[in-house]
Amino acid sequence: MLKATLKASEAGLARIKQARAERGWTIDNPCWLVEASQVLKPNDTWDEYQSFFADGISHSTWGRFLSGKQRIKPDAFKAYCQILGLPWEEIVDRNNSSPNSIDWGDAPDISYFCDRTEELSELEERIVHQHCRLIALVGVGGIGKSALAVKLIQQIEKDFQYIIWRSIGSTLSLSDLINNILTSLPQPDSPYNNTEPISQLIQSFHTYRCLLVLDRSELILQEGTLTGYYREEYEYYGELVRRIASERHQSCLILIGREAPRDIRLLEQANSSVRSFSLKGLSQAAAENILRANGLLEEPSWQNLIQLYRASPFNLKMISRVILQLFGGSAAKFLRENTLVLGDIGPILEQQFRRLSKLEQDVMYQLAIPDLAISRSQIRSQLVSSVAMSELIEALDSLKQRSLIETSLEGEEDLFTLQSVMKKYVRRRYCL
Numbered sequence: 001m002l003k004a005t006l007k008a009s010e011a012g013l014a015r016i017k018q019a020r021a022e023r024g025w026t027i028d029n030p031c032w033l034v035e036a037s038q039v040l041k042p043n044d045t046w047d048e049y050q051s052f053f054a055d056g057i058s059h060s061t062w063g064r065f066l067s068g069k070q071r072i073k074p075d076a077f078k079a080y081c082q083i084l085g086l087p088w089e090e091i092v093d094r095n096n097s098s099p100n101s102i103d104w105g106d107a108p109d110i111s112y113f114c115d116r117t118e119e120l121s122e123l124e125e126r127i128v129h130q131h132c133r134l135i136a137l138v139g140v141g142g143i144g145k146s147a148l149a150v151k152l153i154q155q156i157e158k159d160f161q162y163i164i165w166r167s168i169g170s171t172l173s174l175s176d177l178i179n180n181i182l183t184s185l186p187q188p189d190s191p192y193n194n195t196e197p198i199s200q201l202i203q204s205f206h207t208y209r210c211l212l213v214l215d216r217s218e219l220i221l222q223e224g225t226l227t228g229y230y231r232e233e234y235e236y237y238g239e240l241v242r243r244i245a246s247e248r249h250q251s252c253l254i255l256i257g258r259e260a261p262r263d264i265r266l267l268e269q270a271n272s273s274v275r276s277f278s279l280k281g282l283s284q285a286a287a288e289n290i291l292r293a294n295g296l297l298e299e300p301s302w303q304n305l306i307q308l309y310r311a312s313p314f315n316l317k318m319i320s321r322v323i324l325q326l327f328g329g330s331a332a333k334f335l336r337e338n339t340l341v342l343g344d345i346g347p348i349l350e351q352q353f354r355r356l357s358k359l360e361q362d363v364m365y366q367l368a369i370p371d372l373a374i375s376r377s378q379i380r381s382q383l384v385s386s387v388a389m390s391e392l393i394e395a396l397d398s399l400k401q402r403s404l405i406e407t408s409l410e411g412e413e414d415l416f417t418l419q420s421v422m423k424k425y426v427r428r429r430y431c432l
C-alpha cells in the first residue's frame with residue numbers, strides 16, 4: 001500500500017532554508033543523507049561514501065524535499081525534517097489541491113487531438129463544479145471516448161489527489177481489480193472499517209478526492225441480449241456502480257464503454273450525481289483537421305467524406321490512409337467511385353454486431369435493405385417471425401442506446417435508418 005506523499009508548504013520551505021543554512025553543509029553534501037538514513041535505520045551503519053541509503057533517502061528525494069515542488073514519501077519527509085530540527089507537522093503543506101499522483105494504467109497515449117471543446121467543458125462542469133460521482137461515457141467503437149477521457153484528465157487533474165485509469169478487460173474479477181486500484185491509493189488515516197473491497201474503495205473515495213476511470217465497460221455486459229445487462233460473473237460491478245453513485249464521498253468514477261450498464265439510466269433519473277454522455281462524431285472543423293493532418297488534399301468534397309464516415313476520428317484516419325495510398329490524397333476521386341470502404345472499421349462493427357440480441361440483429365437487417373428510413377410498423381411487418389410491438393420498441397430503444405440506429409421524425413411518424421458505414425457493413429454481412 002502507498003501512503004500519502006508529502007511536500008513542504010511555502011512557510012515550511014523558508015524554515016527549511018534557514019535550518020539548512022545554520023547547519024552550514026552544502027546542499028549536495030552526503031552527510032544529510034547519512035543522517036536521514038540514521039533516523040530511519042539507526043541500527044545500520046551509514047557513511048558518506050556509500051551509494052545507497054535508507055529506503056526513500058537519496059540525492060533526488062532530498063532535492064525534491066528542498067524544492068517543495070514534488071511530493072516524497074512521508075518517512076523520508078519526516079526524517080529530513082528531523083535532521084534539520086524541525087517538527088514535520090509545522091512544515092508540511094496541508095493543501096491537497098494539486099494531484100498526488102496519476103496512475104495512467106493502460107490509458108492510450110494521445111499525441112494529436114482536435115477540438116471536443118464543448119464536450120470537455122460539459123464534462124468538466126459536471127465533474128469539477130457539480131461534483132458528479134458517476135459519469136458514463138458511451139459511444140460506438142472509434143468515436144473517441146478514450147481519447148476524450150485522457151484529454152479531460154489533463155484538463156482537470158488539479159482537482160483530484162489521485163487519478164487512476166484501468167481497462168476492465170485486463171483484469172478478471174472485480175475484487176482483483178479493486179485490490180489493484182487500492183495499491184495506487186494511500187491507506188486512509190483510520191484503518192479500513194471493512195474487509196470487503198468495494199467498502200474499502202469507497203472509504204478511500206471518502207478520505208481522498210479520487211478520479212477513477214474504468215475503460216471498456218462493455219466487457220462486463222452480456223452479449224446476445226438487449227443492451228446493459230451484467231454478465232453473470234460481473235454482477236458485482238452493479239454493486240460498485242450503485243454504491244459509488246449513491247453513497248457519500250468526494251470522488252468520481254468515469255465508466256467508458258460502447259455500452260453502459262442498464263442501471264445507470266435508473267440511477268440518473270433518481271440522482272443528480274449520475275450522468276451519462278453519449279459521444280457523437282467530431283465537429284466539421286475538427287474532422288477537417290484530421291483529414292489535413294493525414295495529408296489529404298484540401299477539397300470541398302471533404303464535407304461529403306466526413307458525413308459518409310460519421311465524423312468518427314477512427315473512421316476518418318482509416319479512410320485517409322486509403323485515399324492517400326490509392327487516390328493520390330484526393331477525397332473527390334475516391335467519392336467518384338461511389339462506394340464506401342470499411343477496411344479496419346469492419347472488425348469493430350462485427351464486434352458490436354455480435355453483441356446484439358437476435359431481434360436487434362433482425363431489425364438491423366431490415367433497416368439495411370431500403371435506401372431510405374422506414375417506420376416502426378414497416379419494420380414489424382417485414383420481420384420474418386412476428387413480434388409484439390412492445391418487444392420491437394424495446395429492441396429499437398436498445399439499438400438507439402448503442403448508437404447503432406438513427407431516428408428522424410416525418411410528420412407524426414418516427415422513422416429509423418442506419419448510418420451509411422453501418423448499412424454497408426450489414427449489407428455485406430448478409431450479402432444484400
Ligand SMILES: Nc1ncnc2c1ncn2[C@@H]1O[C@H](COP(=O)(O)OP(=O)(O)OP(=O)(O)O)[C@@H](O)[C@H]1O
Binds near residue numbers: 144282
Ligand atoms: N478529438 C480527436 N482528435 C484527433 N484524434 C482523435 C480524437 N479522438 C479520437 N482520436 C483518435 O481516433 C482513434 C479512436 O479513438 P479512441 O480510441 O479514443 O476511440 P474509442 O471510442 O475509445 O474506441 P473503442 O470503443 O474502440 O475503445 C484513436 O486513434 C484516437 O487517437
Ligand SMILES: [Mg+2]
Binds near residue numbers: 145146147215216
Ligand atoms: Mg476506447
